[in-house]
Amino acid sequence: DTTVKQNPRYKLARVGKPVNLICSQTMNHDTMYWYQKKPNQAPKLLLFYYDKILNREADTFEKFQSSRPNNSFCSLYIGSAGLEYSAMYLCASSRGRDGDEQYFGPGTRLTVL
């Protein structure tokens, strides 16, 4: 099974409230990634886990948290949502080796009001 699952598919949040997005894969992949995608923009890497080690991009370091309680699951946490967080959030996984393809979930569309 090469499916990456994301829950929920759609999320409505109020400004200032927390948001937690979930991703899972059963391919035993070492690496799981979170990207943010806004309309007419490139998917942008937010952070990734290689095994149990979290790596966050410098410009989003303080805005997003994540946890990976086991190899299959990875969450993306926003402590206090702002309007600018409205976007599609894409989860992906791969073996993490150079050139390996990434497998993507269908995304979670977050709307912050």
Added chain:
Amino acid sequence: TQTVSQSDAHVTVFEGDSVELRCNYSYGGSIYLSWYIQHHGHGLQFLLKYYSGNPVVQGVNGFEAEFSKSDSSFHLRKASVHWSDSAVYFCAVSSMSNYNVLYFGSGTKLTVEP
């Protein structure tokens, strides 16, 4: 810093036409170049990749891409498109020893009309 540029936001062709989707990149080190496709409502799916060797690489469903070091390009082509090829196509770069992190272009939406 890697940058990936897809100059055409939208491309419209007719079924049976050939198509080329353009991708230019900027990076000085050893990289992998890849293309992903996203059908509406679905996740991105891998199409093909290039690292070294023959500059023309074949992917699924009749797609191929050609690497050009002199032009810093990795254009995607298909000789005869089908309506089911309508999707958004993303070009991406990943560098060696960086956990396969992808840096994407902004995508090209391909519409194939009957």
